[in-house]
Amino acid sequence: MINQGLLVEFSQVIPSESALVWRMEKLSERLMEKHAETFWIKAEVIRRDKRQWFKYLSVEHTKSPILTQLDVLLNSGT
DSSP, rough: OOEEEEEEEEEEEESSEEEEEEEHHHHHHHHHHHHHEEEEEEEEEEETEEEEEEEEEEEEEEEEEEGGGGHHHHHHTT
16 A cells, blocks of 8 residues: 555554565666566476476566556555
């Protein structure tokens, strides 16, 4: 939930308690700094014979984030 320029994540153990709080301004800065262009990969972890394997499910390429949409996307769970 975004409130007064802060992104607040709540605990699943105690739903009324906030677990993490981030300043939206700082999140936007870091998004541009670290993810101006990124490949987002979804993978399934497979464990066999004490080894770990990955089955790649999808990849999405993004660039030039639209920072004005960040709070909308976070609030919607996207």
